[in-house]
Amino acid sequence: MSFILRRLLRRYLYLSVVSAAPELSESREVIADKTRQRINLMKLIFVYIVSWLLGLLSSMLVSYFYYDEPFSGTDLVGFATLSLVPALVVCALLYTPGLFYLKRRLKGCSPQWIFPVVSSLLLNTPVGFIILWQTGRTMRSSEAVSFVVIFLVMGFLSGIGFVWRCDDAGRR
Numbered sequence: 001m002s003f004i005l006r007r008l009l010r011r012y013l014y015l016s017v018v019s020a021a022p023e024l025s026e027s028r029e030v031i032a033d034k035t036r037q038r039i040n041l042m043k044l045i046f047v048y049i050v051s052w053l054l055g056l057l058s059s060m061l062v063s064y065f066y067y068d069e070p071f072s073g074t075d076l077v078g079f080a081t082l083s084l085v086p087a088l089v090v091c092a093l094l095y096t097p098g099l100f101y102l103k104r105r106l107k108g109c110s111p112q113w114i115f116p117v118v119s120s121l122l123l124n125t126p127v128g129f130i131i132l133w134q135t136g137r138t139m140r141s142s143e144a145v146s147f148v149v150i151f152l153v154m155g156f157l158s159g160i161g162f163v164w165r166c167d168d169a170g171r172r
Contacts, residue, residue, distance in 0.1 A: 022153070040165060047161025048091045055154035056080055056086075059146040067142050083150050090127060092152065098123045099162045110165040116159030124155045 022087040060080055073121045102118055103109060127149065 002112065012167075025135075043165045044096070044162070047091075047114035047158060047165065048087075048095070049152045051161060052083070052087045052091075052156055055150040055152075056083065058153045059083075059150045062149050063146055066145075079146060079150070083147065086127070087154060090154075094123045094126070095119055095155065095158050095162075099159065103162075103166060109163050112163045115163045116156045119159035119162070120152050120155035124151050127151045 037149060038123065050172075056076070056079060059070060060076060064071060069075070099119060102115065106114075109115065128151075131144050131147050131151075135141055139147075
């Protein structure tokens with residue numbers, strides 16, 4: 001099933017690149033490279049969205065099991081709206097440049113375990129300091145723990161997804 005979807009997506013992107021500029025005489029390799037770049041960008045965006053959603057789910061599970069708070073739509077909407085903008089900023093300004101820098105320094109994605117560890121611990125350090133600074137001023141400690149869980153899970157899954165995207169791009 002995923003093979004069929006991947007094939008249809010490649011075909012759609014190839015046709016959109018070809019139909020967007022028919023007057024340009026680009027070679028097939030250039031068009032294929034642009035299509036590959038679009039697919040990799042979409043995969044990275046998909047990884048970030050899924051990691052944010054799973055981080056949100058894990059935050060709700062922590063508040064349910066650790067603080068004995070029942071699931072409620074208000075908590076879900078509150079954490080979703082309060083964590084969406086910081087998640088976008090962290091993905092755009094910390095995870096993406098940091099993981100690409102690490103990939104360039106290591107000349108590939110060879111030690112795969114290092115990407116999730118670096119993105120969850122090292123790249124989340126500024127977020128941890130901000131949450132620690134705000135704990136007692138604008139949020140309770142249980143909310144701070146929930147936000148820390150969101151960003152730790154999000155960083156770990158973003159690192160795993162980056163390695164998945166990196167391996168998929170390296171096979172071609």
